[in-house]
Amino acid sequence: xxxxxxxxxxxxxxxxxxxxxxxxxxxxxxxxxxxxxxxxxxxxxxxxxxxxxxxxxxxxxxxxxxxxxxxxxxxxxxxxxxxxxxxxxxxxxxxxxxxxxxxxxxxxxxxxxxxxxxxxxxxxxxxxxxxxxxxxxxxxxxxxxxxxxxxxxxxxxxxxxxxxxxxxxxxxxxxxxxxxxxxxxxxxxxxxxxxxxxxxxxxxxxxxxxxxxxxxxxxxxxxxxxxxxxxxxxxxxxxx
Amino acid sequence: xxxxxxxxxxxxxxxxxxxxxxxxxxxxxxxxxxxxxxxxxxxxxxxxxxxxxxxxxxxxxxxxxxxxxxxxxxxxxxxxxxxxxxxxxxxxxxxxxxxxxxxxxxxxxxxxxxxxxxxxxxxxxxxxxxxxxxxxxxxxxxxxxxxxxxxxxxxxxxxxxxxxxxxxxxxxxxxxxxxxxxxxxxxxxxxxxxxxxxxxxxxxxxxxxxxxxxxxxxxxxxxxxxxxxxxxxxxxxxxx
Numbered sequence: 001x002x003x004x005x006x007x008x009x010x011x012x013x014x015x016x017x018x019x020x021x022x023x024x025x026x027x028x029x030x031x032x033x034x035x036x037x038x039x040x041x042x043x044x045x046x047x048x049x050x051x052x053x054x055x056x057x058x059x060x061x062x063x064x065x066x067x068x069x070x071x072x073x074x075x076x077x078x079x080x081x082x083x084x085x086x087x088x089x090x091x092x093x094x095x096x097x098x099x100x101x102x103x104x105x106x107x108x109x110x111x112x113x114x115x116x117x118x119x120x121x122x123x124x125x126x127x128x129x130x131x132x133x134x135x136x137x138x139x140x141x142x143x144x145x146x147x148x149x150x151x152x153x154x155x156x157x158x159x160x161x162x163x164x165x166x167x168x169x170x171x172x173x174x175x176x177x178x179x180x181x182x183x184x185x186x187x188x189x190x191x192x193x194x195x196x197x198x199x200x201x202x203x204x205x206x207x208x209x210x211x212x213x214x215x216x217x218x219x220x221x222x223x224x225x226x227x228x229x230x231x232x233x234x235x236x237x238x239x240x
Numbered sequence: 241x242x243x244x245x246x247x248x249x250x251x252x253x254x255x256x257x258x259x260x261x262x263x264x265x266x267x268x269x270x271x272x273x274x275x276x277x278x279x280x281x282x283x284x285x286x287x288x289x290x291x292x293x294x295x296x297x298x299x300x301x302x303x304x305x306x307x308x309x310x311x312x313x314x315x316x317x318x319x320x321x322x323x324x325x326x327x328x329x330x331x332x333x334x335x336x337x338x339x340x341x342x343x344x345x346x347x348x349x350x351x352x353x354x355x356x357x358x359x360x361x362x363x364x365x366x367x368x369x370x371x372x373x374x375x376x377x378x379x380x381x382x383x384x385x386x387x388x389x390x391x392x393x394x395x396x397x398x399x400x401x402x403x404x405x406x407x408x409x410x411x412x413x414x415x416x417x418x419x420x421x422x423x424x425x426x427x428x429x430x431x432x433x434x435x436x437x438x439x440x441x442x443x444x445x446x447x448x449x450x451x452x453x454x455x456x457x458x459x460x461x462x463x464x465x466x467x468x469x470x471x472x473x474x475x476x477x478x479x480x
Contacts, residue, residue: 006246047319050321051321052319052320053320077314079247079287079345081291105345158399
């Protein structure tokens with residue numbers, strides 16, 4: 001199967017380690033003649049001629065994680081005529097046998113991972129988690145794509161309970177608060193936050209507590225997609 | 241300037257006439273040899289080689305309305321390998337001098353118009369407003385694009401005050417309620433809705449009432465983008 005030359009997907013893969021929001025980046029190293037550089041890119045690839053966009057994004061994620069049921073969402077498409085015209089990008093594309101003056105449409109997806117289970121090598125390139133607030137200058141227009149993904153994530157987390165995708169299956173309310181605080185770049189009063197959370201019928205307390213912690217173990221909860229499906233309408237009326 | 245063969249924008253232009261949500265559609269008529277049909281498409285076009293996506297969508301809207309400051313948002317991209325393979329679509333593309341087997345990426349935008357000021361002819365084709373719930377089978381994958389735009393509009397109107405883009409500059413609270421009811425396909429209790437609206441500091445009562453109505457004239461309001469910019473944070477805390 002041939003790859004389509006002008007349609008690609010870029011995946012902004014977010015993870016949360018309990019403290020920080022991170023994004024999965026891949027090394028890009030080129031050493032050829034007088035050209036020598038190493039920098040980082042998002043994960044992505046061209047789509048195959050007969051491949052739908054979602055399938056291409058799923059494929060990239062599967063290659064990186066071995067997982068198939070990851071939260072993945074198309075958020076924006078990037079096709080500015082000048083998006084691939086930085087000097088290193090031109091050299092990289094030429095080295096890769098591509099025409100750097102071909103206009104490439106990149107469809108952006110963001111993914112939320114509750115696991116650090118990713119391959120550390122992908123297509124012969126090193127893969128690493130980088131805290132979102134420590135990301136430097138990326139290749140191509142990938143800083144723009146990352147910023148745009150963050151914006152979509154922030155907008156979405158306000159009205160859909162996707163934050164739980166970043167948490168383990170069983171989690172504490174402190175962990176929930178931390179995810180929301182990190183993504184929305186704000187701090188919540190613990191007592192008010194708990195009051196709001198208490199109204200979320202889809203957060204189910206379990207008969208279990210944390211294990212192996214130094215402090216008093218906290219109650220564990222789960223997120224019920226079933227219950228959320230049936231309370232969505234209420235939420236909506238609550239908000240409008 | 242040449243048009244790019246594989247990147248297009250499709251614009252789902254919504255309007256509200258005080259009673260119904262409508263979408264702007266364009267006639268597509270082909271009569272050639274044994275082929276003869278008339279159906280409807282969304283408004284859209286290929287992008288020029290050096291044209292950013294947003295500029296292409298702006299251009300389509302300007303051609304149709306003469307307006308430049310319309311609410312316009314990229315919502316999803318469509319590039320399924322089979323999206324242009326219906327028989328009439330193939331004939332139409334061939335008639336138009338295009339290769340129907342070229343995979344075309346279409347970037348979907350939705351626009352909200354508070355005016356019915358649109359041209360009635362565009363590129364020699366008739367233009368018409370059709371109530372969203374009366375739209376039949378459209379050309380290409382345009383039903384899918386329309387449904388997806390509606391979904392985005394519904395999701396967005398819950399957490400951002402974009403409903404006002406569909407209303408005249410000065411409006412009544414009944415009109416606000418109607419817009420939300422139509423788009424969310426629900427009914428709100430008038431008294432509860434007014435209570436919620438009263439908390440929206442960006443809805444400013446004017447020293448004016450409706451004119452020329454048979455019933456008791458209602459208070460007119462305006463939407464203040466300035467005030468909304470400063471209350472957004474509160475709203476966010478209110479919701480989460």
